[in-house]
Amino acid sequence: MNSFSETLRAWGLTAFLCVLLLAGWYIATFPAASHSPYGIPDGNAEYQALMGHGPNAASHSEGFPTPKQFLDAAWIQLREPFHDRGPNDRGIGWQLGASLLRVALGYGLAVLVAVPGGFIIGLSPLIRRALDPFIQILRPISPLAWMPIALYTIRNAEECGIFVIFICSLWPVLINTAFGVAAVRRDWLNVAKTLEVVWWRQIFLVLLPAAAPTIITGMRVGLGIAWLAIVAAEMLVGGSGIGYFVWNQWNNLSIANVLLAVLMIGITGMVLDLLFGFIQRRLTYVE
Amino acid sequence: MSNEHAVTRFIEVSQLMKRYKPGIPAVFADVSFTIAQGEFVCVIGHSGCGKSSILNILAGLEKASSGVVIMNGHEITGPSLERGVVFQGHALLPWFTALQNVEFAVRSRHPKYSRAKIKEEAEQYLNMVGLGAALHKKPSELSGGMRQRVGIARAFSVEPSLLLMDEPFGALDALTRGLIQEELLGVCARTHQTVFMITHDVDEAIFLADRIVLMSNGPGARIAEIVKNPLPRSRTRETMHHEEGFYDLRNHLVDFLVRRSALVTKSVA
Amino acid sequence: MKRFFSSKTAESALRCDAETEPFTACSCGIMHFSSGLGRRGFLGGLAAAGISGTAHANSVVPVEKAELKVGFVPISCAAPLIMAVAKGFFQEEGLNVHLQKIAGWALVRDRLLNGELDASQLLAPMPISLSLGLGSAAQPVRAITMQNINGQAITLALKHHNRRDPRDWKGMTFAIPFEYSMHNLLLRDYLAHYGLDPDHDVTLRITSPPDMVANLRAGNIDGFLGPDPFNQRAVYEQIGFIQTLTAQIWDGHPCCAFGMTQPFIDAYPNTYSALQRAMIRAAAWMNAPENRLEAARIMAQPAYLNQPEIVIRQSLTGHYADGLGVVQDNPHRAGYSPYPYYSMAMWIESQLRRWGYLQRPTDALKLAREIYLFDDVVQQARVVGPLSGLQDPVAGGFPEFSVLGQTFPRAGGQAL
Numbered sequence: 001m002n003s004f005s006e007t008l009r010a011w012g013l014t015a016f017l018c019v020l021l022l023a024g025w026y027i028a029t030f031p032a033a034s035h036s037p038y039g040i041p042d043g044n045a046e047y048q049a050l051m052g053h054g055p056n057a058a059s060h061s062e063g064f065p066t067p068k069q070f071l072d073a074a075w076i077q078l079r080e081p082f083h084d085r086g087p088n089d090r091g092i093g094w095q096l097g098a099s100l101l102r103v104a105l106g107y108g109l110a111v112l113v114a115v116p117g118g119f120i121i122g123l124s125p126l127i128r129r130a131l132d133p134f135i136q137i138l139r140p141i142s143p144l145a146w147m148p149i150a151l152y153t154i155r156n157a158e159e160c161g162i163f164v165i166f167i168c169s170l171w172p173v174l175i176n177t178a179f180g181v182a183a184v185r186r187d188w189l190n191v192a193k194t195l196e197v198v199w200w201r202q203i204f205l206v207l208l209p210a211a212a213p214t215i216i217t218g219m220r221v222g223l224g225i226a227w228l229a230i231v232a233a234e235m236l237v238g239g240s241g242i243g244y245f246v247w248n249q250w251n252n253l254s255i256a257n258v259l260l261a262v263l264m265i266g267i268t269g270m271v272l273d274l275l276f277g278f279i280q281r282r283l284t285y286v287e
Numbered sequence: 288m289s290n291e292h293a294v295t296r297f298i299e300v301s302q303l304m305k306r307y308k309p310g311i312p313a314v315f316a317d318v319s320f321t322i323a324q325g326e327f328v329c330v331i332g333h334s335g336c337g338k339s340s341i342l343n344i345l346a347g348l349e350k351a352s353s354g355v356v357i358m359n360g361h362e363i364t365g366p367s368l369e370r371g372v373v374f375q376g377h378a379l380l381p382w383f384t385a386l387q388n389v390e391f392a393v394r395s396r397h398p399k400y401s402r403a404k405i406k407e408e409a410e411q412y413l414n415m416v417g418l419g420a421a422l423h424k425k426p427s428e429l430s431g432g433m434r435q436r437v438g439i440a441r442a443f444s445v446e447p448s449l450l451l452m453d454e455p456f457g458a459l460d461a462l463t464r465g466l467i468q469e470e471l472l473g474v475c476a477r478t479h480q481t482v483f484m485i486t487h488d489v490d491e492a493i494f495l496a497d498r499i500v501l502m503s504n505g506p507g508a509r510i511a512e513i514v515k516n517p518l519p520r521s522r523t524r525e526t527m528h529h530e531e532g533f534y535d536l537r538n539h540l541v542d543f544l545v546r547r548s549a550l551v552t553k554s555v556a
Numbered sequence: 557m558k559r560f561f562s563s564k565t566a567e568s569a570l571r572c573d574a575e576t577e578p579f580t581a582c583s584c585g586i587m588h589f590s591s592g593l594g595r596r597g598f599l600g601g602l603a604a605a606g607i608s609g610t611a612h613a614n615s616v617v618p619v620e621k622a623e624l625k626v627g628f629v630p631i632s633c634a635a636p637l638i639m640a641v642a643k644g645f646f647q648e649e650g651l652n653v654h655l656q657k658i659a660g661w662a663l664v665r666d667r668l669l670n671g672e673l674d675a676s677q678l679l680a681p682m683p684i685s686l687s688l689g690l691g692s693a694a695q696p697v698r699a700i701t702m703q704n705i706n707g708q709a710i711t712l713a714l715k716h717h718n719r720r721d722p723r724d725w726k727g728m729t730f731a732i733p734f735e736y737s738m739h740n741l742l743l744r745d746y747l748a749h750y751g752l753d754p755d756h757d758v759t760l761r762i763t764s765p766p767d768m769v770a771n772l773r774a775g776n777i778d779g780f781l782g783p784d785p786f787n788q789r790a791v792y793e794q795i796g797f798i799q800t801l802t803a804q805i806w807d808g809h810p811c812c813a814f815g816m817t818q819p820f821i822d823a824y825p826n827t828y829s830a831l832q833r834a835m836i837r838a839a840a841w842m843n844a845p846e847n848r849l850e851a852a853r854i855m856a857q858p859a860y861l862n863q864p865e866i867v868i869r870q871s872l873t874g875h876y877a878d879g880l881g882v883v884q885d886n887p888h889r890a891g892y893s894p895y896p897y898y899s900m901a902m903w904i905e906s907q908l909r910r911w912g913y914l915q916r917p918t919d920a921l922k923l924a925r926e927i928y929l930f931d932d933v934v935q936q937a938r939v940v941g942p943l944s945g946l947q948d949p950v951a952g953g954f955p956e957f958s959v960l961g962q963t964f965p966r967a968g969g970q971a972l
Contacts, residue, residue, distance in 0.1 A: 044883070047883050051877050052792055052864065052866055085858070086859045087655075087656070088655060089859030151667075152666065152670075155672065156670070157667060157672060188378060190348050190366075191372075194346055194366045194367070195392050195395040196395060197391075201395075205380075206380065212382075236659060238656075238658055247659055248630075248858075250766050251630055251862060252766075252861075252862040252863055253769055253793070285427070286381060286425070286427035287426075287427065
């Protein structure tokens with residue numbers, strides 16, 4: 001009961017902060033009198049029309065959108081999230097889907113490489129020491145730094161984006177897997193040895209479950225990085241994806257739509273993380 | 288080689304020496320003893336005398352710097368299902384239930400068994416240590432004593448010729464420890480199990496062992512002496528201290544641990 | 557490189573042969589495959605591309621590659637390309653063009669060179685800089701048509717409304733979209749004309765067009781010479797005013813070209829010519845003033861420029877708010893012409909040399925003829941036939957023009 005009321009209070013506080021944020025936003029973007037030295041002259045109706053201020057002109061934003069403008073823009077996008085009017089004009093749902101697909105491919109590939117790779121590194125101190133300098137140098141490279149190299153070598157924008165996701169999410173998974181495997185308790189390995197367990201059972205029934213929580217942590221971090229990188233990569237590479245959507249809306253200086261995309265990116269990232277949190281809870285064991 | 292010889296020299300440890308790095312003194316040296324089939328041998332010694340190392344060498348998990356261990360006429364070179372180990376910390380796999388932990392061992396011993404047969408076998412060993420009601424609990428849901436019982440059941444389930452136990456009851460409270468000791472003695476008597484066990488508990492050694500190997504202090508530890516337990520095998524914990532020779536033996540062992548274990552190493556060095 | 561030049565020479569020879577043949581057979585027909593004239597038009601196209609007609613005479617498919625990936629940058633300069641898709645000019649040539657919106661000129665360059673794009677909108681100096689290997693490895697890139705003339709402007713932040721004399725601009729920061737752009741070269745010429753050293757007296761910063769507007773608002777830059785509709789957009793957002801249209805610096809200057817690599821031309825000569833014909837018709841359509849309102853409506857769509865229609869309309873019609881409270885009229889604000897004149901290439905080359913981008917000696921005339929494929933455009937224009945919006949090309953490809961009062965090329969046809 002106590003924890004229930006605690007939850008209720010936490011939700012209440014969240015809602016309060018939300019209202020505060022919206023109120024702050026509303027006040028901050030309250031239309032103020034124009035400060036420009038050359039305001040729109042009152043008498044010149046034609047000039048007004050050309051500036052988008054005529055009586056029949058649609059409202060147009062100056063600077064940061066108000067909550068109302070944001071909601072209007074969001075409604076236009078979210079009303080038909082899967083519209084498809086040619087490759088350069090697809091709905092935000094398509095764009096999110098394209099990004100998720102890229103992440104799934106690049107990240108899936110990274111996991112396929114990093115988990116077995118991490119096993120080898122974790123099991124062989126020699127290989128670990130030999131590869132360590134490479135990993136330490138490659139790991140901190142930002143996704144955007146990979147981009148030009150990838151564009152020049154891979155020569156295909158789509159594969160480039162996937163490569164950048166791959167290379168960014170590779171390291172946390174690799175390092176965590178290696179660490180997890182290397183840190184598996186000696187006792188458990190000794191148990192397997194004294195039972196003369198065949199190698200594949202040793203890997204799948206001892207090493208993998210023992211290292212699973214660490215591996216999943218690495219995968220969770222990797223997915224977070226992948227989701228960060230995809231937006232940056234797509235803003236550069238373009239074509240499709242939520243990053244492209246951001247760039248395209250920025251090209252139109254439509255801050256409201258950029259905000260919407262930012263919100264969508266955040267929510268999707270959160271959902272992905274929650275998913276992993278759930279998997280992590282399932283695979284964590286208590287010693 | 289006569290049959291009787293083979294029985295008394297089931298395990299033959301000769302001239303074992305362990306040195307972790309060249310240039311530093313050996314942990315132990317010149318360790319030789321035998322274990323007969325069906326015999327229960329305990330090793331007593333202070334920490335650092337290398338008794339765990341000796342057990343690991345017997346298990347095949349560690350290599351001696353020199354010396355050999357012969358079992359049934361064959362030199363021990365690596366781990367084998369012939370030698371079951373009960374580890375100091377229970378070493379159960381925490382992502383498996385008690386039953387799965389034992390099944391894991393049974394499947395290793397009998398890869399061709401059906402799933403049902405393996406389950407049946409595993410249940411039988413868990414029943415043997417009194418855990419029939421906790422088959423589907425994870426180790427984290429079991430008490431310390433129950434976990435150690437699962438460990439024992441797992442070691443027995445591979446039907447080893449030699450059971451190696453590394454201070455299996457060290458972490459248990461006195462009451463639980465006594466209970467499990469009795470169970471262990473009972474099971475060993477029934478199955479004629481050969482056991483090599485490490486302990487630092489004098490009473491445990493007297494209660495369980497047929498012979499007690501006393502190690503002097505490390506580094507440079509050696510076997511100071513091997514004491515034969517004069518008490519009858521039918522002893523129980525309640526009546527043990529009434530047996531003739533109990534106090535002599537106990538005093539001898541305590542005296543060794545308190546005083547002489549350090550002197551022996553010195554005199555040899 | 558060597559291989560390319562030799563093959564190029566061979567092709568020029570072929571082209572000369574084609575030119576000597578009487579061209580009457582195809583001057584009558586545009587490419588309408590449904591019509592009976594289509595076939596003759598098709599043969600004419602082949603001949604114009606320098607390919608002997610006999611080899612393909614029985615072929616039904618006139619282009620070797622019908623599915624094309626073409627890049628564009630969402631600015632008004634892309635109008636002919638967008639119209640060629642939207643009004644079906646590509647379709648009529650049997651081409652299925654997939655337009656790809658590209659986020660910047662460096663990316664356009666990379667994707668054209670790595671073959672992801674078959675052709676692309678390029679800044680007029682880019683075929684030259686790429687072929688010469690300025691800022692990247694040398695690759696034979698060609699301007700197969702020009703897209704637009706004029707259509708840019710210098711926009712200043714509103715706070716500079718009383719500093720309109722460029723002589724007062726020392727210490728200012730200006731944004732340009734790319735180094736190898738007409739924007740850079742025109743701004744430098746403009747500043748130099750007013751006695752400023754563009755390398756030392758001002759800061760030039762490479763910035764994408766939307767970032768130009770945002771930085772102008774933030775006060776990080778004092779102005780920019782950028783592509784439309786972003787000049788008009790800065791006015792519309794009430795953060796800048798139009799200092800001068802580039803049409804007032806050099807009326808008729810090229811801005812964006814339509815380009816592809818020489819290997820593509822060699823591999824797909826008919827596709828190359830078909831693209832040229834479609835772009836010629838698109839330029840003619842765009843150049844007709846009566847079509848500008850429709851063009852603005854089409855270009856405003858999210859798939860193309862994704863900008864308010866009213867902003868695009870002002871930049872296309874030249875009837876615009878200048879940001880200082882005055883409605884201005886300049887029909888020359890945006891123009892469209894498909895001809896990549898050799899003298900344009902020579903001016904660009906001279907400016908690249910003037911500002912230190914190009915240092916090794918080159919034969920400007922030879923380069924211009926090699927990179928700006930004016931002759932081919934003229935031939936295809938003849939195939940297409942007379943079009944209402946299209947001006948006749950200046951014969952020979954060396955029109956004189958006036959940049960800030962200076963005539964180019966100087967007498968005798970020599971650059972600078």
